[in-house]
Amino acid sequence: MTRIVGVCGSRRAESTTRAAIAHALDAAADVGAEPDLLDLGTVDLPLYHPDRDEQGESAALCARVRSAHGVILGSPVYHGSYSSTFRNFHDYCGKSEYENTAVGLVATAGGGSYGPALEHMRSTVRGVHGWTVPEQVGLRKASRKVEGDRIVDADTRERLERVARQVVWAAERLHGRE
Numbered sequence: 001m002t003r004i005v006g007v008c009g010s011r012r013a014e015s016t017t018r019a020a021i022a023h024a025l026d027a028a029a030d031v032g033a034e035p036d037l038l039d040l041g042t043v044d045l046p047l048y049h050p051d052r053d054e055q056g057e058s059a060a061l062c063a064r065v066r067s068a069h070g071v072i073l074g075s076p077v078y079h080g081s082y083s084s085t086f087r088n089f090h091d092y093c094g095k096s097e098y099e100n101t102a103v104g105l106v107a108t109a110g111g112g113s114y115g116p117a118l119e120h121m122r123s124t125v126r127g128v129h130g131w132t133v134p135e136q137v138g139l140r141k142a143s144r145k146v147e148g149d150r151i152v153d154a155d156t157r158e159r160l161e162r163v164a165r166q167v168v169w170a171a172e173r174l175h176g177r178e
C-alpha cells in the first residue's frame with residue numbers, strides 16, 4: 001500500500017496546519033493510500049545538533065518519513081517563511097529520507113501572504129532531493145477557514161484534496177505501482 005506521511009509543523013494545540021494536513025491525509029486515504037499523521041506538536045524533538053546523530057524521538061520520526069512513499073508537509077507562516085518547528089525536523093532529515101518520495105506543500109497564514117513560505121519549503125525539499133508536486137496550498141487568514149479540526153471553507157478543502165491526490169499519484173509512479 002502507498003504510505004503517505006503528513007507532517008504538521010506547528011506546536012499549537014488548536015493548529016490550523018494540523019487540521020489542513022489531516023484533511024489532506026483523509027483525501028489520500030480516499031484514493032487508497034495509508035495515512036500517517038506526524039504531529040510535531042506532540043513529539044520530543046530537541047533543537048537539531050550537528051554533533052549528535054539522534055536526539056529524542058528523531059530516529060523513529062525520520063524512519064516514518066524514510067518508509068513513506070509520499071509526504072505532505074505543512075507549516076504555519078512565521079515572519080514570511082516556514083516555522084522553526086518545521087525547520088527543526090527538516091534538519092534531521094536528509095536525502096535518505098526523501099529519496100524517491102513525492103512531496104506536497106501546505107502553508108497556513110494568519111494574514112494574506114504565504115507565497116514566500118511555500119517557495120522556501122519547495123527549495124529546502126529540493127535540498128534533500130524530494131520530488132515536490134506542482135500543486136500546493138496556502139491558506140490566507142487560516143483561522144477563518146478552520147473550526148477545531150475541520151476545514152470549513154469548501155475551496156480550501158478541494159485544494160487540499162487535489163494536493164493529496166497528486167502526491168499519491170506521483171508516489172505510485174515513483175515506486176512503480178502504476
Ligand SMILES: Cc1cc2nc3c(=O)[nH]c(=O)nc-3n(C[C@H](O)[C@H](O)[C@H](O)COP(=O)(O)O)c2cc1C
Pocket residue numbers: 010011012014015016017018075076077078079080081108109110111112113142143
Ligand atoms: C512567530 C509568529 C510569526 C508569524 N508570522 C506571520 C507572518 O509573517 N505572516 C502571516 O500571515 N502570519 C504570521 N503568523 C500567524 C500564523 O501564520 C497563523 O496564525 C497560522 O495559521 C498558525 O498556524 P497554526 O494554527 O497551525 O499554528 C505568525 C505567527 C507566529 C506565532
